[in-house]
Amino acid sequence: MTKRQTPKYDSLRDYIKSKEDNKELFDIKEQFDEALWCSNLERLIGSARASHSNNEDFYRSRINALRPLNGDTALINLLKYKSLPKFCDYDCDGTIRKDYLRQGFYSWFAREIYRTLWNWKDLCEVKSEDLRLATIRQFGDSCYEDGVRMGPDTMNSFWITFSAYLILNHGDLYKWNNFKNTVQFRDGENGRQRDRADRIRELIEKDKNHIGSRAVVEFAGLVHTLGNMSLVPARYNGYRGTNPCLKDYFDLSLDNLRHDWDGSHFLGKDEKARENSFIHYINTFFLWDYVDGHYETVPLCGSHKKQFEIQRESKKLYPKTALPVKEEIDDLCGSINFRIRRRSLFMIAMLRIVYGIDPDGEDVDLRYVYSGRYRGKWEDWNVSGIYKKIMEEVFLADSGSENGCGKLYSGYAEVADRIREVVRETPDAQFVEDVLAKTAF
Numbered sequence: 001m002t003k004r005q006t007p008k009y010d011s012l013r014d015y016i017k018s019k020e021d022n023k024e025l026f027d028i029k030e031q032f033d034e035a036l037w038c039s040n041l042e043r044l045i046g047s048a049r050a051s052h053s054n055n056e057d058f059y060r061s062r063i064n065a066l067r068p069l070n071g072d073t074a075l076i077n078l079l080k081y082k083s084l085p086k087f088c089d090y091d092c093d094g095t096i097r098k099d100y101l102r103q104g105f106y107s108w109f110a111r112e113i114y115r116t117l118w119n120w121k122d123l124c125e126v127k128s129e130d131l132r133l134a135t136i137r138q139f140g141d142s143c144y145e146d147g148v149r150m151g152p153d154t155m156n157s158f159w160i161t162f163s164a165y166l167i168l169n170h171g172d173l174y175k176w177n178n179f180k181n182t183v184q185f186r187d188g189e190n191g192r193q194r195d196r197a198d199r200i201r202e203l204i205e206k207d208k209n210h211i212g213s214r215a216v217v218e219f220a221g222l223v224h225t226l227g228n229m230s231l232v233p234a235r236y237n238g239y240r241g242t243n244p245c246l247k248d249y250f251d252l253s254l255d256n257l258r259h260d261w262d263g264s265h266f267l268g269k270d271e272k273a274r275e276n277s278f279i280h281y282i283n284t285f286f287l288w289d290y291v292d293g294h295y296e297t298v299p300l301c302g303s304h305k306k307q308f309e310i311q312r313e314s315k316k317l318y319p320k321t322a323l324p325v326k327e328e329i330d331d332l333c334g335s336i337n338f339r340i341r342r343r344s345l346f347m348i349a350m351l352r353i354v355y356g357i358d359p360d361g362e363d364v365d366l367r368y369v370y371s372g373r374y375r376g377k378w379e380d381w382n383v384s385g386i387y388k389k390i391m392e393e394v395f396l397a398d399s400g401s402e403n404g405c406g407k408l409y410s411g412y413a414e415v416a417d418r419i420r421e422v423v424r425e426t427p428d429a430q431f432v433e434d435v436l437a438k439t440a441f
Contacts, residue, residue, distance in 0.1 A: 007031050007109070008030060008031050009031065009109070011112070012109065012112040012113060012116055012351065013355050013357075016348065016351045016352060016355055016357050016361075017355075017357055017361045017363075018361065019361055023226075023344075023348050024225060024226065024227060024341055024344035024345050024348060025221070025222070025225060025344075026225060026226065027074065027077070027221060027224050027225060028092040028093075028109055028110060028224045028225070028226075028229075029077060029078075029081055029092055029224055031109045073217060073220070073221075074217060074218075074220045074221030075204065075211060075216075075217050075220040075221075076201055076204065076205065077220075077221075078158065078220045078221075078223065078224075079197045079198070079200055079201035079204070080197075080198075080201065081224075082159065082197035083196075083197040083198035083201065091107060091152075092110060092154070092224040092229075093110050093152045093153055093154040093224070093229050094107040094108075094109075094110035094111040094113075094114065094152035094229070095107070095151070095152050095153070095237065096136065096138055110152060110229050111136065111152065113226065113229060113347075114142070114150075114152060114229075114231055116351065116354055116382075116383060117347065117350060117351070117354070118142045118143050118144065118150075118231060118284065118285070119142055119143040119378060119381045119383075120140050120141075120142045120150065120231060121137075121140040121141045121142065122136045122137045122138075122139070122140040123135070123136055123137070123140075124136060124137055138151060138234075139151045139234040139235075142231055142284075143284065143374075143378070143381075143391060143396070144231070144280065144281065144284045144285075145277060145280060148233060148267075148277075149233070149234035150231035150232065150233060150234060151231065151232060151233075151234050151235070151236075151237055152229070152230075152231060152232075152237070153229075153230055153231070153232040153236070153237040154223065154224070154228055154229065155228050155229070155230050155250045155340075156219075156223065156228055156249070156250050156336045156339075156340065157223075157241065157248035157249070158219055158220055158223040159248075160247050160248055160249075160323075161216070161219070161324065161329065161332065161333065162216060162219075162220070164323050164324055164329065165211075165213065165216055165329050166200070168325075168326040168329070169212075169326070170210070173203065213329065213330055213333070215329075215330045215331075215333035215334045215337065216329065216330070216333050218333070218337050219333040219336060219337055222336075222337055222340045222341065223340075225340060225344055226343075226344040226347050226348065227339070227340040227341060227342070227343035227344030227345070227346075227347060228340045228343075228344075230285050230287075231285065232253075233257070233266040233267065236253070236257070236266050239264070239266075240252075240253040240256075243262070244320075244321045244322070245262070245317045245318050245319065245320070245321070245322055246317075246322060247321065247322040247323060249300065249304065249322060250290065250300075250336075251290060251297050251298065251299055251300045251304055252304060252307065252322055254287070254290055254291070254297045255296075255297040255308060255311070256317065257278060257281070258274070258275070258278045258295075258296070258297060259311070259312075260274060261311050261315070261316050261317040261318075262316070262317045267281070275295075276406055278295065279295050279406030279407075279408065280396065280406045282295060283394075283395045283396070283397070283406055283407065283409065284395050284396065286343055286346050286347060286350075286395075287343070288409055288410075288411050288412060288415065289338075289339040289342055289343065289411070289412075290339065293408065293410050294408070295408060300332050300335045300336060301324050301328045301331055301332040301335065302325075302328050302331075303322075303323075303324055303325055303328060304322070304324075307322060342412065345439055345440060346412055346415075346439070348439070349435050349436060349439040350387065350390075352435045353384060353386060353387045353390065353431075353432060353435055354383045354384055354387045355383075355384070356384055356431070358431065358434060358435070359434065359435060359438040359439075364431050366384045366385065366386055366428050366431065367427040367428060368384070368385045368386040368389065368423075368426045368427055368428045369385050370385035370386075370388040370389055372388065372389060372392045372393075373392065374388070374392055384428075386423060386426060386428045386431075386432065389422060389423065389426070390419055390422060390423065393422045394407075394415065394418050394419055394422055416436050419432065419436065420432070420433060420436065
């Protein structure tokens with residue numbers, strides 16, 4: 001039996017305590033090095049040999065190609081990850097499909113983020129002391145709203161924008177019909193099936209200037225970081241990824257959740273109730289950079305702004321494929337990168353408050369005992385009392401009131417000021433102030 005690779009961080013808490021700078025740049029793919037990936041593929045060889053003996057060479061060559069996983073750039077690293085077989089059961093955002101028990105190990109880092117920050121209930125039954133090996137659900141409840149099932153998602157998808165970049169800038173090598181399926185294509189050189197991402201990686205490695213956009217390469221390095229991971233309503237992940245009018249863009253996806261342009265009712269049928277749910281969704285999952293002061297979604301690029309205008313006039317989803325134009329891809333990626341970084345910094349600050357870890361990585365003895373209205377419901381939520389107070393009085397402010405609307409914030413600075421106000425009279429106020437003061441969001 002192949003020994004499992006030791007992860008870079010043994011827990012989310014260890015990640016927050018680490019002395020490394022720029023934690024917001026930590027790529028979840030780096031949580032495990034190539035030994036785990038190869039271990040996973042080695043395991044698959046057995047089943048491949050039993051069903052298709054000629055597949056063994058394919059897997060062996062894939063293992064060699066993945067050593068080492070880390071390439072010269074974040075882009076090469078991402079392309080190696082994307083060229084894994086679809087049935088390799090590891091997804092950076094914690095998405096799982098078939099064997100839940102086995103995937104609990106590979107996907108635990110992202111899932112621990114959701115459990116910790118948002119009290120996500122994805123554990124079915126603990127079969128060992130290690131929660132990473134527990135049986136896990138695909139969807140679960142969270143602190144967001146009662147009865148709304150949530151699942152993991154990568155908010156801003158890299159692949160569709162990268163595909164558009166390649167086609168618009170290198171149309172001689174990349175055609176739209178080659179990107180209908182993001183896994184396999186038929187190589188024109190010899191007619192055999194091969195991984196598209198693997199082929200693109202080869203071309204880029206031959207010509208380092210093939211990708212000239214710094215914003216696109218930066219996006220490749222940020223796509224699997226803390227600030228690009230969230231929970232969405234159950235099944236919205238797959239829905240928005242396959243809907244040609246949304247194309248997995250997070251601004252388009254949020255606008256559709258808010259206004260229900262497609263009539264899918266992911267946040268409910270009633271307009272007023274849906275508006276309140278959307279406000280609480282933005283506040284709960286720290287998404288203030290994606291909306292304006294009225295909690296209307298901010299478009300990430302000019303073509304998306306035009307799409308929003310058409311949708312508001314027609315009251316239905318824009319009927320064409322949602323893709324950027326050549327001239328705006330850099331601005332689009334720049335807008336996404338800025339938002340991912342800021343949200344990562346805020347999430348790191350909140351995780352410090354969750355665990356009682358100061359900005360120098362030292363433990364702090366937090367003294368506040370939570371006794372708010374969610375005390376019974378949150379009794380088994382293993383976070384600090386002061387974080388529960390912040391969650392109730394800042395992020396979930398006015399939720400559950402009979403006809404009240406969720407509190408509107410103009411951005412991270414206003415949220416931070418509200419946190420200071422809420423904790424002012426608690427014994428942990430100075431610690432919270434130290435965390436907020438040293439976080440450049």
